[in-house]
Amino acid sequence: MNNRLILSIAIPALLTTLLVVMSLAITVGAANINWQDVWLIVFAELPYIHQWIEPSWSDSTETIVLDIRMPRVILAAIVGAALALAGAIYQGVLRNPLADPFILGVSSGASFGAALVFAFGFQVVWLGKFTLPVVAFMFGFGTLMVVYFLARIGQKVRMETIILAGVVVQAFIGACLSLVMALANEQLQTIVFWMMGSLTLTDWSYNQIVLPIILICSIIALFYARELNMLGLGEEVAHHSGVSVEKTRFYLLILASIMTGAAVSVSGAIGFVGLVVPHIIRLIVGADYRLILPLSIFGGAIFLVGADTLARVLMAPRELPLGIITAFLGAPFFAYLLRRTKREYF
Amino acid sequence: MITIENVSKQVENKWLLNDVSFKVDEGACIGLIGPNGAGKSTLMKLLSGLEEPTSGTVKVLGKEAGKWSVKKLAQKVSVLTQDGLSPYPMTVYDAVLMGRYPHLSFFQREGTEDYKRVENVLSMTGLDSFRNQMLDTLSGGERQRVAIAKAMVQEPEVLLLDEPTSYLDIGYQVNVLNLVKEWQNRDQLTVLMVLHDLNLAAQYCDQLVLMNNGEVIKQGTSEEIIEADTLQTVYQTKPEIIRHPKSNIPQILL
Numbered sequence: 001m002n003n004r005l006i007l008s009i010a011i012p013a014l015l016t017t018l019l020v021v022m023s024l025a026i027t028v029g030a031a032n033i034n035w036q037d038v039w040l041i042v043f044a045e046l047p048y049i050h051q052w053i054e055p056s057w058s059d060s061t062e063t064i065v066l067d068i069r070m071p072r073v074i075l076a077a078i079v080g081a082a083l084a085l086a087g088a089i090y091q092g093v094l095r096n097p098l099a100d101p102f103i104l105g106v107s108s109g110a111s112f113g114a115a116l117v118f119a120f121g122f123q124v125v126w127l128g129k130f131t132l133p134v135v136a137f138m139f140g141f142g143t144l145m146v147v148y149f150l151a152r153i154g155q156k157v158r159m160e161t162i163i164l165a166g167v168v169v170q171a172f173i174g175a176c177l178s179l180v181m182a183l184a185n186e187q188l189q190t191i192v193f194w195m196m197g198s199l200t201l202t203d204w205s206y207n208q209i210v211l212p213i214i215l216i217c218s219i220i221a222l223f224y225a226r227e228l229n230m231l232g233l234g235e236e237v238a239h240h241s242g243v244s245v246e247k248t249r250f251y252l253l254i255l256a257s258i259m260t261g262a263a264v265s266v267s268g269a270i271g272f273v274g275l276v277v278p279h280i281i282r283l284i285v286g287a288d289y290r291l292i293l294p295l296s297i298f299g300g301a302i303f304l305v306g307a308d309t310l311a312r313v314l315m316a317p318r319e320l321p322l323g324i325i326t327a328f329l330g331a332p333f334f335a336y337l338l339r340r341t342k343r344e345y346f
Numbered sequence: 347m348i349t350i351e352n353v354s355k356q357v358e359n360k361w362l363l364n365d366v367s368f369k370v371d372e373g374a375c376i377g378l379i380g381p382n383g384a385g386k387s388t389l390m391k392l393l394s395g396l397e398e399p400t401s402g403t404v405k406v407l408g409k410e411a412g413k414w415s416v417k418k419l420a421q422k423v424s425v426l427t428q429d430g431l432s433p434y435p436m437t438v439y440d441a442v443l444m445g446r447y448p449h450l451s452f453f454q455r456e457g458t459e460d461y462k463r464v465e466n467v468l469s470m471t472g473l474d475s476f477r478n479q480m481l482d483t484l485s486g487g488e489r490q491r492v493a494i495a496k497a498m499v500q501e502p503e504v505l506l507l508d509e510p511t512s513y514l515d516i517g518y519q520v521n522v523l524n525l526v527k528e529w530q531n532r533d534q535l536t537v538l539m540v541l542h543d544l545n546l547a548a549q550y551c552d553q554l555v556l557m558n559n560g561e562v563i564k565q566g567t568s569e570e571i572i573e574a575d576t577l578q579t580v581y582q583t584k585p586e587i588i589r590h591p592k593s594n595i596p597q598i599l600l
Contacts, residue, residue, distance in 0.1 A: 223453060226444075229440070230444055230447065232432075232436065233431050233434050233441065233481075234429065234431065234432040234434075236396065236425075236427060236429075237427075237431055237493075239395075239396060239416060240394055240420060240423075240424065240427075241420055241445065241447050241448065241500070242416055242419070242420030242447050242448030243417075244415075244416040244417070245416075286435055287434060287435040287436060288436065
């Protein structure tokens, strides 16, 4: 089947699934809201359409839908999409099936930054409540830069070297992080909870800063699908076919890391999405990045919206860390697919 | 087409190439031969812009290889290596289509013209029935044929081959070189190939360049190069030279 056909079937199907999962996610919680109301409330907010909709719900329902659950569900979709796409890119660039968005230390750096903010309670005046995401992002991105330039020998960066550099830098930052945690007795729980990933602290403003960043990076990244395929055929083959290998890899790592950094800065380090979702997509559609990249976006969004909903309701009113749910769901499903697949796929 | 002038290449303390000079004219087919470590592959890397010479100039179509942008160079020069395409789970069709990459801008997708070219090449190389097969299900020889098809779709003016037949059985060796030769005659292609098999080199190349220890030892026709004493100085073994019964080209026996 050719790619265009696959995409023209898969994208509408996944988009519909995403919308269904999102609307279901909005319905569940301490107050149950039926899904018709969810859609009506959303439509009532849209220009032109709102005049045909007669409000039949209470103000509190509207507040819960629009101001509490919706921003969170949408943020889960954005973060999931970003992590899955970034994971697919890392796996393609590093040509390593174990690569995930955190392999080069972006999340360790971000966690360290976040831990500093929590532990010492500082706030940059002009950043206000965005201090945490901004500091986390800067630390995450800074870590990637350190890893990249550590791995750079002459003009070239070997992929094995960069993975090793990532391991080394992560070990060091891990130690720094542990130190901060050891010193931060009162805030310890907040830090641990954040590190396991969580979307508890959300309102629309987080969406507004993260969405444009991730959207722009995703669109650019989608254009790189062809180059990722060529890198799959081998570094030299890619060079001989006209791909500037070093430049392309650098740009792709930057794009993926900006997305990861942005996602981690608002949600903490949610593991497994970036590792498992691209693999699941790859197992289903094959190794062509023209399919893997766009489908990972949807797969990641659906996966994380579902996982976050479970995190909210499984032990309600207590909330579970999202990272636990993603691993609980992702690992067995991935294991099942891996056993079922007979041919090599990476 | 290709001018190599006083080229030397040093890596760490070792000189891989030492003051190498020769030319390849348009439409010529030159064979680069010599023992392991002679510097043949290094020379190919300089020509394809993968590496830069320590001194001297390597010019492709009048411009230094390293000065071309990677994409522009790929419009002019196709390269076929002994490893060819890796056994990646991608269809033959998609792999061949990638040959169009250097002719497309970053945002441009392949169009009807590009598909037409791929169709053409697939039938010329006899790969029509393989089009939906995955590269990882093909044999080394079949993959090498896909690599040639991809190089053809690239529509270069120069073709560089670095031991394209090393891992292939005799059937595929001849098959691959015949494809190259047909292509060369059809499009006035300029070909420079590294070959280990001296008999194939003598049969398929107009001229041979014999290298040893990073230097050019001798350049000439197969008559001049495939000669017992010359080969002995380079390979440390004296072969018997006989004539091919049909083409009368010199061939070696060990």
